[in-house]
Amino acid sequence: MAKVIALANQKGGVGKTTTAINLATSLAILEKKVLLIDADPQANATSGFGFDVRNIKTSIYESIIDEVNPKDIVLKTEIEGMDIIPSHIDLVGAEIEMLNQPNREKMMKLVIEKIRDDYDFIFIDCSPSLGLITVNALTAADTVIIPVQCEYFALEGLGKLLNTIKIIQSRLNPELEIEGFLLTMYDARLRLSNQVVEEVRKHFQQMVFETIVQRNVKLSESPSYGKPAILYDAESKGAINYLNLARELLQKNGMTNLKNEEKIINN
Numbered sequence: 015m016a017k018v019i020a021l022a023n024q025k026g027g028v029g030k031t032t033t034a035i036n037l038a039t040s041l042a043i044l045e046k047k048v049l050l051i052d053a054d055p056q057a058n059a060t061s062g063f064g065f066d067v068r069n070i071k072t073s074i075y076e077s078i079i080d081e082v083n084p085k086d087i088v089l090k091t092e093i094e095g096m097d098i099i100p101s102h103i104d105l106v107g108a109e110i111e112m113l114n115q116p117n118r119e120k121m122m123k124l125v126i127e128k129i130r131d132d133y134d135f136i137f138i139d140c141s142p143s144l145g146l147i148t149v150n151a152l153t154a155a156d157t158v159i160i161p162v163q164c165e166y167f168a169l170e171g172l173g174k175l176l177n178t179i180k181i182i183q184s185r186l187n188p189e190l191e192i193e194g195f196l197l198t199m200y201d202a203r204l205r206l207s208n209q210v211v212e213e214v215r216k217h218f219q220q221m222v223f224e225t226i227v228q229r230n231v232k233l234s235e236s237p238s239y240g241k242p243a244i245l246y247d248a249e250s251k252g253a254i255n256y257l258n259l260a261r262e263l264l265q266k267n268g269m270t271n272l273k274n275e276e277k278i279i280n281n
Contacts, residue, residue, distance in 0.1 A: 017135055017136070017156050017157070018126060018155045018157075021160075022148060022159075022175065023140075023171075023172075023175060024143050024174065028163045028198060029196075029227065030139060031058045031062065031237075037159075037259055038050045039093055040259065041264070043244060043257070044261070046095065047132070048096050048135045049097045049135070050097070050138075050139060051074055051122075051136065051138045052074065052101035052139050053150075054139055054140065054141040055101060055105040057070070057103070060073075061237070061240065062242070063241075064241065070100045070102050072087050073087065073104065077125045078150075079108055079112070084128055084129045087099050108146075109145055112146055119150060120154075122150035123153055123154035126154050138151040149182065149186075152178070152190060153182060158179065158192055159195075160172070160194075160195050161196045161198045162195050162198065162214055164199050164204075165207075168213070192221055193263075196222075196259070197226045200226045200228045201229045202228070211226065224262060227255045227259070230255075232246060232251075236252075244257065
């Protein structure tokens with residue numbers, strides 16, 4: 015049965031979709047069976063794997079609203095073991111259509127239960143909001159990864175997100191845990207980046223991933239080519255960072271037998 019992990023932060027531009035695409039792909043490269051659910055109406059995770067959103071006929075929207083079997087919506091990527099349930103702009107209207115549903119916060123959970131046994135990991139790429147779709151994702155998830163960019167307003171809004179998580183834990187999903195805070199867009203040359211790393215580690219301590227994702231041109235370019243970074247340039251710092259993160263996630267969940275010297279690839 016898959017571990018379900020949501021990637022959430024209502025602040026935009028923090029690396030949620032980049033992390034969703036590249037962490038999921040790295041786990042597939044490490045021979046895990048992975049599904050990524052694109053739960054953002056912008057559908058950037060969908061296009062990031064090379065799919066033309068204009069040609070998407072059925073998406074996570076149809077699965078949530080029209081109860082289409084998610085197995086009929088899954089798209090295979092060019093990476094073996096890496097699948098995606100695409101998104102579409104129609105998802106914008108889903109929140110309004112869900113308002114009068116009796117179990118409106120648990121509709122995505124019902125979708126995932128139909129497909130959960132087919133994978134080792136299921137990731138949900140959330141939109142940059144704390145709306146009903148994101149609440150659905152957090153209600154369906156076992157854990158949540160929170161990307162935090164190494165920039166000036168890094169901690170701004172985190173309190174609101176953590177408060178939302180607490181509410182969901184108390185009312186909808188008592189087993190939800192924080193998988194970890196992921197530091198992204200790190201630039202070792204900038205004193206500010208190092209200050210943010212120190213501050214986040216001081217606030218959240220062991221909840222922060224050891225792996226830090228560095229600011230990297232190849233990582234930024236790869237979505238425009240419809241490829242994860244590891245397929246676009248396997249030797250880039252971004253690709254190596256996410257492969258390290260995948261290994262760290264496996265270690266954290268007791269799912270690897272790697273020797274110590276194999277655990278981390280040097281940048």
